[in-house]
Amino acid sequence: MEAELAPAIDPLVPTAPLIGSLRALHEPHRQLQISFSTEGLGGALRRLRAGDVSLALCLLLPDAPEDVMATPLIRINLLPVAAGNPLGTLGRPASRVDLEAHVQLVLSDPASRDGPNYGLTGSAPWRFVDLGRRMDFLLAGFGWCRMPEHLVQEHLDAGRLVRLKLDDDTRGNADPLTIYAAHLADRVPGPTGRWLLSDLAARLAD
Incomplete structure (x- = not known):
C-alpha cells in the first residue's frame, strides 16, 4: 500500500x-x-x-x-450564466452581437495562453486561472461565462445568477x-x- x-x-x-x-x-x-x-x-x-x-x-x-x-x-454540463447583467433580461436568445458588448470571463491554462480557447465567444475576454476567483467576479456582476451546473445551481435557485439563453450561432459546442x-x-x-x-x-x- x-x-x-x-x-x-x-x-x-x-x-x-x-x-x-x-x-x-x-x-x-x-x-x-x-x-x-x-x-x-x-x-x-x-x-x-x-x-x-x-x-x-x-x-x-x-x-x-x-x-x-x-x-x-x-x-459535467456547462451553463451560460450572469448576475445583474442586461443579457439576462433580453427576453430572447442572445446573439453574438449581444455578447460582444459584454465581458466574457474565461477559464484559461496559465502555461498555454495561446492554446485553444474552448467556449470563447466574445472578442475581449477576461482570463482567469482560478475558478473560485472567476466565480467571485461573476457574482459581482462582471460579465458572463459558462460554469459547471453543480457549482451554480444554488446561486440560480437563490436568484443570484440567471441562466442565459443563447441563439444557435453563439451556443457553440454545448456538449457536456x-x-x-x-x-x-x-x-x-x-x-x-x-x-x-x-x-x-x-x-x-x-
Missing part, C-alpha cells in the same frame, strides 16, 4: 463525492497521507507527466493523449465536458489509488 496518495484534481471535479470517497478511505487507513494538488486547466496533466503525482482527476481536451490511460468518471481519472500508461496507481478511483466512480454514477 502507498505511504502517500497525491492526486492532482481539476477544480471542475465535484467536491462532495470526492470528500465522501476520501472519508471512506481514511477510516481504515488513518496513517495514509494525502497531498492534494488543485490545478487549473492543463495543470493536472502536466503534474502527471512530470511525475509529481500518480493520479489525476481532470479534463483532457480535446482528447486523452497516447501516453495516458484515462477512464471517464462524470459528464468529461472528467477523467488518469494515470500514465506505464505508472499504474497502487491499491489505495485504485480503491479511491473505484469508490469515486460509484459515487459519481449515483
Whole structure:
C-alpha cells in the first residue's frame, strides 16, 4: 500500500463525492497521507507527466493523449450564466452581437495562453486561472461565462445568477465536458489509488 496518495484534481471535479470517497478511505487507513494538488486547466496533466503525482482527476481536451490511460468518471454540463447583467433580461436568445458588448470571463491554462480557447465567444475576454476567483467576479456582476451546473445551481435557485439563453450561432459546442481519472500508461496507481478511483466512480454514477 502507498505511504502517500497525491492526486492532482481539476477544480471542475465535484467536491462532495470526492470528500465522501476520501472519508471512506481514511477510516481504515488513518496513517495514509494525502497531498492534494488543485490545478487549473492543463495543470493536472502536466503534474502527471512530470511525475509529481500518480493520479489525476481532470479534463483532457480535446482528447486523452497516447501516453495516458484515462477512464471517464462524470459528464459535467456547462451553463451560460450572469448576475445583474442586461443579457439576462433580453427576453430572447442572445446573439453574438449581444455578447460582444459584454465581458466574457474565461477559464484559461496559465502555461498555454495561446492554446485553444474552448467556449470563447466574445472578442475581449477576461482570463482567469482560478475558478473560485472567476466565480467571485461573476457574482459581482462582471460579465458572463459558462460554469459547471453543480457549482451554480444554488446561486440560480437563490436568484443570484440567471441562466442565459443563447441563439444557435453563439451556443457553440454545448456538449457536456468529461472528467477523467488518469494515470500514465506505464505508472499504474497502487491499491489505495485504485480503491479511491473505484469508490469515486460509484459515487459519481449515483
